[in-house]
Amino acid sequence: MTDFATIPLWIILPIALFLVIGSTLTLLGAIGLVRLKSFYDRIHAPTLGTSWGTAGIVIASMLFGSYIEGRAVIHEIALGLFITITTPVTLILLGRAALHRDRLEKADHLPEELRSLPEARDRAASD
Amino acid sequence: MIRRLIPHPLLSFALLLFWLVLTSFSVGNLLLGGVIALFAGTMMAKLQPATPRLRRVILLPKLFGIVFYDIIRSNLAVSWLIITRGRRGTRHSGFVPLDLELKDPTALALLSMIITATPGSAWIEYSADEDHLVVHVFDLIDEDLWRAQIKGRYESLLMEIFE
Numbered sequence: 001m002t003d004f005a006t007i008p009l010w011i012i013l014p015i016a017l018f019l020v021i022g023s024t025l026t027l028l029g030a031i032g033l034v035r036l037k038s039f040y041d042r043i044h045a046p047t048l049g050t051s052w053g054t055a056g057i058v059i060a061s062m063l064f065g066s067y068i069e070g071r072a073v074i075h076e077i078a079l080g081l082f083i084t085i086t087t088p089v090t091l092i093l094l095g096r097a098a099l100h101r102d103r104l105e106k107a108d109h110l111p112e113e114l115r116s117l118p119e120a121r122d123r124a125a126s127d
Numbered sequence: 128m129i130r131r132l133i134p135h136p137l138l139s140f141a142l143l144l145f146w147l148v149l150t151s152f153s154v155g156n157l158l159l160g161g162v163i164a165l166f167a168g169t170m171m172a173k174l175q176p177a178t179p180r181l182r183r184v185i186l187l188p189k190l191f192g193i194v195f196y197d198i199i200r201s202n203l204a205v206s207w208l209i210i211t212r213g214r215r216g217t218r219h220s221g222f223v224p225l226d227l228e229l230k231d232p233t234a235l236a237l238l239s240m241i242i243t244a245t246p247g248s249a250w251i252e253y254s255a256d257e258d259h260l261v262v263h264v265f266d267l268i269d270e271d272l273w274r275a276q277i278k279g280r281y282e283s284l285l286m287e288i289f290e
Contacts, residue, residue, distance in 0.1 A: 025202060029246075032209040040249070041220050044205060044265040047246040052202040075148045088243035088250070095251045095263065111222055114252075114261065 011067050015060045022056020029053060038109065039098045043091055050087040054080050132165070134172035137181075139164040179233035179289070186288050193280060198245050205246040208266055221267040222251065225274045227258045229282050234289035241281055248273070 004012075025048045032045030058080040065073030102110045133139060146160030181187075208218055229235055239250040242262060252261040264273055 025206060028206045028209050032205075035209070035212075038220070040222075040251075040263045041265060043249045043263065044220075044246055045209065047244060047249075048202055048205055048209075051198050051244055051246060078145055078148060084244055085240065088240045091243050092239060092250050095249055099251055113224060114222060 007067065011063065015063045015067075018056045018060035018063070020056075022053050022058075022060060025049060025051075025056065026053035040095070043095055047087065047091070050083050054083050133168060135168035138171060139168040142167055177232075179231075181288060182290070183288050186284060190281075190284050190288065193284070194241050194245070197280070201245045201247040205265060213266075218266050220263065220265050221270075223262045223264050223267070223270050223273045225260055225262070225277060227253075227260050227278075227282060229286055229290070230258070231285075231289040234285040238277075238281055238285055242277065 029045045029048035029050075032048070033042055036042045036045060058076045061076050062073055065076070099110075099114070101107075103115060106115065142164035143157075143160045146163065147156060150156045150160070208214065227235075227238075229238065235253070239253070242248050242250045247265040249263045249265075250260070251263045253259070262273070262277065267273070
């Protein structure tokens with residue numbers, strides 16, 4: 001067990017800074033997710049947590065691990081990279097599902113040009 | 128011959144690198160990781176015959192730099208909007224339709240990640256027949272500005288890299 005009090009200030013300050021930045025952004029993303037009104041708005045909030053929210057925590061963890069172990073600890077980069085790569089897949093799936101449902105329900109909040117499928121627009125244009 | 132043994136050199140190399148980063152470095156792990164990486168590359172070639180072609184790899188760091196900067200900027204912008212409850216309710220979100228010239232599937236995948244990973248914009252729908260893209264923007268002030276940003280900052284660079 002490491003005695004945290006023995007870690008010098010010059011390294012603990014940046015670690016704390018990145019940790020606070022990362023966790024604050026993740027928290028704000030969560031608050032936004034709860035408080036925003038429409039589904040499409042909500043899609044944007046969690047990306048705070050998955051971009052710099054993750055990056056802040058990953059950088060803090062790398063600094064801390066590297067100092068404690070006395071060598072460069074970089075495997076956290078893999079974590080950050082996978083979160084960055086996989087989140088868009090989920091969000092795009094959710095966005096498309098929402099659009100599909102809004103089209104079926106002919107939702108009012110959907111702008112005119114999005115109410116029909118691209119293929120249907122094509123047919124309408126060639127008629 | 129080399130192409131048949133290593134159909135996806137970049138993918139295999141990246142996988143091997145990850146293997147070594149996640150385990151501790153040793154000759155055994157280098158060999159095991161190498162075998163797994165080559166096997167995964169062969170499987171990938173069976174799934175998708177076309178290997179992504181990078182024409183100007185030298186521009187990739189520039190793209191990453193731009194995206195890195197934009198993500199920091201939009202993180203601040205979206206956080207501020209959530210804290211101030213959308214500038215006291217004056218924020219409007221909306222859909223931005225735009226036409227793309229980009230056709231390369233890998234480049235499009237990268238563009239969708241860039242747009243979605245950046246807080247404040249989300250990739251909603253893309254039609255490959257029409258090269259038509261719809262993006263949802265969290266804080267929509269000027270549609271044309273967003274079109275110019277996506278086309279000028281990302282699309283043109285991706286076209287230079289991939290096409």
